[in-house]
Amino acid sequence: MNTPIIETRDLHKWYSGVHALKGVSLKVDSGEAVGLVGDNGAGKSTLINILSGLHHQDSGDILVEGKPADIRSPRDAMRLGIETIYQYNSMVPLMTISRNVFIGREPLKWSIGGIGILDERKMREESVKAIADVDLHLRSPDALVGELSGGQRQGVAIARAMHFKSKVMILDEPTNHLSVKETAKVIGFVKGLKAQGVTSIFISHNMHHVFACCNRIVAMALGKVVLDKPAADTSIEEVSALL
Amino acid sequence: MRRLVKLAMQKPELASAMLLLVLVVLFQIRSEGVFLSVNNVRGFLGLLPETALVAVGVTLLMISGEFDLSVGSVFALMPMTMAVLVVAGWPFWAAVAVGLMLCAVIGFLNGWLTIRFDIPSFITTLGMLFMARSLTVVISGGFPPRIKPGEVPSWIFVGFVDEGGLIRASVLWFIAIAILISLLLSRTNFGNWVRATGGFLPAASAMGIPTGKVKIACFMICSVLAGFAGMIQSLRLNSFLPSIGEGMELQAVAAAVIGGTSLVGGVGSIIGGLIGAILIRVIDNGMVMSQIDSNWFKFAIGALTIFAVVGNAWLRRRGRAMKVETDK
Numbered sequence: 001m002n003t004p005i006i007e008t009r010d011l012h013k014w015y016s017g018v019h020a021l022k023g024v025s026l027k028v029d030s031g032e033a034v035g036l037v038g039d040n041g042a043g044k045s046t047l048i049n050i051l052s053g054l055h056h057q058d059s060g061d062i063l064v065e066g067k068p069a070d071i072r073s074p075r076d077a078m079r080l081g082i083e084t085i086y087q088y089n090s091m092v093p094l095m096t097i098s099r100n101v102f103i104g105r106e107p108l109k110w111s112i113g114g115i116g117i118l119d120e121r122k123m124r125e126e127s128v129k130a131i132a133d134v135d136l137h138l139r140s141p142d143a144l145v146g147e148l149s150g151g152q153r154q155g156v157a158i159a160r161a162m163h164f165k166s167k168v169m170i171l172d173e174p175t176n177h178l179s180v181k182e183t184a185k186v187i188g189f190v191k192g193l194k195a196q197g198v199t200s201i202f203i204s205h206n207m208h209h210v211f212a213c214c215n216r217i218v219a220m221a222l223g224k225v226v227l228d229k230p231a232a233d234t235s236i237e238e239v240s241a242l243l
Numbered sequence: 244m245r246r247l248v249k250l251a252m253q254k255p256e257l258a259s260a261m262l263l264l265v266l267v268v269l270f271q272i273r274s275e276g277v278f279l280s281v282n283n284v285r286g287f288l289g290l291l292p293e294t295a296l297v298a299v300g301v302t303l304l305m306i307s308g309e310f311d312l313s314v315g316s317v318f319a320l321m322p323m324t325m326a327v328l329v330v331a332g333w334p335f336w337a338a339v340a341v342g343l344m345l346c347a348v349i350g351f352l353n354g355w356l357t358i359r360f361d362i363p364s365f366i367t368t369l370g371m372l373f374m375a376r377s378l379t380v381v382i383s384g385g386f387p388p389r390i391k392p393g394e395v396p397s398w399i400f401v402g403f404v405d406e407g408g409l410i411r412a413s414v415l416w417f418i419a420i421a422i423l424i425s426l427l428l429s430r431t432n433f434g435n436w437v438r439a440t441g442g443f444l445p446a447a448s449a450m451g452i453p454t455g456k457v458k459i460a461c462f463m464i465c466s467v468l469a470g471f472a473g474m475i476q477s478l479r480l481n482s483f484l485p486s487i488g489e490g491m492e493l494q495a496v497a498a499a500v501i502g503g504t505s506l507v508g509g510v511g512s513i514i515g516g517l518i519g520a521i522l523i524r525v526i527d528n529g530m531v532m533s534q535i536d537s538n539w540f541k542f543a544i545g546a547l548t549i550f551a552v553v554g555n556a557w558l559r560r561r562g563r564a565m566k567v568e569t570d571k
Contacts, residue, residue, distance in 0.1 A: 073451065074450065084449065090450055092509070093442070094509050094510055095435075099438075102435075103435065104450040106435055108432060111432075115431060117430055118435065
């Protein structure tokens, strides 16, 4: 069959004496929406931090589209098409939407040694388009991100990942601290990803949110994968019992 | 109209600029016209670029989320290094280059130590404040080096550029550098990284910005500007003293804060830092010209700093709370 878009083989990670990941092997196929659930300290965030380049595994391998990948920094991960949207928001509140969309990947009119003049018109136009593409309607790309609601911010973050043609989108607790309405909106965004063929890994400790938008459930407890089933073959009760 | 007012209220530079205008008028009246006389403006313009260049560097660094307390010492170390080398027979330009390079190295050390060992830059640069000052005295050997007037082409930096003898070259250098740094901050990807790094570090690093390198670059720019400003002052006075620039670090922080720069990073503008520096100089000079006991100078700067921060926070809140039509 198809090669998985992301595969981890026997990942281990220690944090100053704590064995946080105890041999995690996971395959994610292209186009899947995987829900990663687990209690606090189960190792979800550790796994995600390794995939997104914030930390490096102590042992084990990662394969992206069948090829071994050495992910050493967020930049490496993004280059491989893996984009992470964090619980605490990967946006700078005091900067405008268009500047946030292009943070670290700014289009330049010209440059010397990587530093150059921003193409601000392009940034504005493309961020408006990117945001409209995820069905989010905002007044102006010049508004500060700090003035947006939590759900809108997650929407902009998803729009950003879509704009840069990410293949895998990791959403780390994107519904935390959001109102019911906003949560529904974010779940809508995630469903939209599947429709556009983007693979997503949705992390949450809220089972209802995960079951609402994922077609496969992976549960972790104490650094190990304890359940891996299609969402249709399991239930909130079964997963909860394992955690 | 309301939208314009809202925008203006959220721009802290504007309030400072208005205060500046009021003070100029006030001092002009109180000094019976001496404040804006040619002689006074000449003196004012001689001193301004020196303070303002330091303020520009400190503002940039503060926006990236760090501090530099060593600028006052670097302000003295750079011209001392240059003068000692010139006296030892080095060509002027080589001595200038070595001096500026030394500043860059100090800036790099400030940044590298802060990032590598994850310590507050307040501490790193406090240490550097003492070390650089001490180094200045040591290399001077206790006797200020003497350079005869005309021995070095100091006119390039401090010579008068107009017939009337009002504007020195230093003013032009300063304007050019201020515009350059301002463009760097507002129009380039580097500026975007500086704001993101100071604005919200976790997001900046998660988006792959080399935040450590960005901060180190800001430390280096800040140190080089401080050294350059010190060189201008020493060339203008044609004396190379190990004691110049003392207390300058706090004046520069005050200038940045008065101009609306946040102490925690992410917020601020070069033009704000400039207005802050001009305000400080205007108050210093205006008080003397108005025959107010100049011992009140520090009191005035202190009060203004507190007032500016409180006022800016208030204006920003009021500005944000102001309702404007949001259709379209």
